[in-house]
Amino acid sequence: QDEVVGLAGELRSYLSLSLPEHMVPAAFVVLDALPLTPNGKVDRRALPAPADEAYARGVEEAPVGEIETLLAGLWSDLLGVERIGRRDSFFTLGGHSLLAVRLISRIRQELGIELTLAKLFAQPVLFDMAGVIAELVEKSGRQLLPAIEPVDRGGVLPLSFAQQRLWFLGQLDGMSASYHIPLALNLRGPLHRAALIRSLDTLWERHEGLRSVFVAQGGEPHVELLAAETGFGLVEHDLRGVDQAQTRLTELCREASDAPFDFARGPLVRGQLIRLGDEEHVLTxxxxxxxxxxxxxxxxxxxxxxxxxxxLRDGEDPLPALQIQYPDYAVWQREWISGERQALQARYWSSELADAPALLALPTDRSRPAQQSFAGAHVDIWLDPELSRQLKVLSLRYGTTLFMTILAAWASLLSRLSGQEDIVIGTPVANRARTEVEGLIGFFVNTLALRVDLSESQDLETLLAQVRSKVVSGQDHQDLPFEQVVEIVQPARRLDHTPLFQVMFSWENEDVVAATKLDGLSVTPLETNYEVAKFDLDLALREAGDEIIGVLVYSSALFDEST
Known part of the structure; x- marks a missing residue:
């Protein structure tokens, strides 16, 4: 046992002499023998989970100096890893693209320097990353970045860029349900109704984003805030003893999802509590x-x-007060994305998407309607543990994240089906690069249009390197709102398909709804049979244990389920 202690670090150091960083194993486990199946193959399910000492975390080399120590603290907070060594790799310890963006945000806030995502991917080891940061500090000095400050609520509050685009679309499509975000939760157990209502009223008061309405004067919209004291306004229904209660439940859920909102009058959030039994409710x-x-x-x-x-315990509101609100962010955004910063990102997207194909011509079951239909359906996607493991190994081998690897596969498939070698795929980014906005409710998400070259001359290694470069560069230029990118590229506008791309791919970190818990209650998502498809195809995947699962949402105006 004494010989095993520190063995992981020694093996890692030895392998680092001959292997690139992303191929050095994260953990080493000593076994008397490999567990085998009856057929004599390695029984992977019987392999033990690595214990703490199995991880080669470089703890024998603690962080040195101010920057390494600061970085180690940031890593520990984001990755949930207690001990960080100066030879550890951010991605080996569980980092991915979203966490990398959040790390850059924290580095920007703490040190006042702009570290690009490309440099972070190129130097993921703590020691090397600290060296890059030290060079940036020496070269440009620590610069105090403009803070997001509260603005006077007595003046005119502008919309964010994303809000302005959705407001404009709302004037065009007559406020359809295509941009509604419905959620239905089945609550089983002794529900404390008063605690639930008080919680929703507190959220309503706490987040100005929820209380925002959009009023137009002279054709130009601005934000107004509904009164906090009006409360959330939860609507209640009691279906106990009602004939065909399940049918009525389905009707109430559909009405809640589809009923139009009024931008000017609001509110733009609504909820209902439907009682099915003494200890069974549905919250929409x-x-x-x-x-x-x-x-x-x-x-x-x-x-x-x-x-x-x-x-539930008659306590007080335990949440810390919010220092800023979404309207403050909207004002800051319009100041931040201007001048040279805006011009730089505009040049990038103009060059990246120049002469991109306007339409991905996939074979469909029906002709594309003259005006885009948002009717949709989905099929479940499941990648078994062995395939999921192989994808992770492949990603480690070529220094890509799982998102990048599967994006390359998705682009390859789309190219084969369409016969096109120039593929543009949309992907959402959280667009919360400032730590101040991480706890706010509002419309922050942005969309990147990633262009992939699938010419036959490329091998797998070249393709993965290209996709990695595209993702990293796109995320380094994610500040420019998608609506401005569309205006810059100026693709041919048509009502029958979305501009720039018609296929999406998103990587989700967890099933947020499935992970929801309320004290004393069993909370499960309620299955609904209505869907909206904003694109021809929208693939969303995530890791679930040792598997990769998700859904493929498709436009039912174009495709049959079998197709």
Whole structure:
């Protein structure tokens, strides 16, 4: 046993002499023998999970100096790893693209320097990353970045760029349900109704984003805020003893999802509590995308859980006060994305998407309608543990994240099906590069248009390197709102398809809804049979244990399920 202690670090150091960083194993486990199946193959399921000492974390080399120590603290907070060594790699310890963006945000805030995502991927080891940062500090000095400050609520509050685009689309399509974000939760157990209502009222008061409405004067919209004291306005229904209660439940959920919002009058969030039995309820929440996004749903549910737990015990609001609100961010965004910063990012996207194909011509079951239909459906996607493991190994071998590897595969498939070698795929980015906005509810998410060259001359290694470069460069230029990118590229506008791309790919870190918990209650997502397809195809995947799972949402105006 004495010989095993420190063995992981020695093996890692030895292998580092002959292998690139991303191919050096993260952990080393000593076994008397490999577990085998009856067929004599390695029984991977029987392999033990590595214990703490199995990880080659370089703890024998503690961080040295101010920058390494600061970096180690940031890594520990983001990765959930207690001990960080100066020879550790950010990605080996579990880092991925989203965490890398958040790390850059924290480095920017702490040190006042701009570290690009490309440099972070090129130097993922703590010691090397600290060296890059030290050079940047020496070269340009620590610069105090403009803070997001509260603005006077007595003046005119502008919309963010993303909100402005959705407001304009709302005027065109008559406020259809295509930009609604519905959520339905089945609650089983003794629900404390008063605690739930108080929690929702507190969230309503806490987040100005939820209370925003959009009023036009002279054709130009501005933001106004509904009163905090009006409360959330939860609507309640009691279906106990009602004939065909399940049918009525389906109708209420559909009405909640599809009923139009009024931008000018609001509110743009609504909820209902449907009682099915003494200890069974359904809670529906519907928000318009103009005030929310996927990250915001996570914030909403996380804070709802905290508040409900406190109010269940007659406690006070335990959440720390918000220093800024979404309207403050909207004002800051218009100042930040201007001048040379805007011009630099505009030049990048103009060059990157110049002469990109306007349409991905996939074979469809029906002709494309003259105006885009948002009717959709989905098929479940499941990649078994062995295939998922092989994808992870492949990613380690070529220094890509799982997102990058599967994006390359998705682009390859789309190229084969369409016969086109020039493929543009959209992908969402959280666009919360400032730590101040991580706890806000609002419409932050941005979309990147990633262009992949699938010419036959490329081998796998070249393709993965290209996709990695495209993802990293795109995320380094994610500040420019997608609506401005469209205006810069100026693709031919048509009503029958979305501009720049018609296929999406997103990587989700966890099933936020499935992870929701409320004290004393069993909370599960309620399955609904209505969907919206904003694109021809939208592939969303995530890791779940040792598998990769997700859904492929498709336009039912174009495709049959079998296709």
């Amino acid at each position: 929440l519907t928000q318009h995308h103009i005030i929310s996004d996927g990250w915001s749903i996570e914030v909403f549910l996380r804070e709802l859980r905290t508040l409900y737990g406190a109010f």
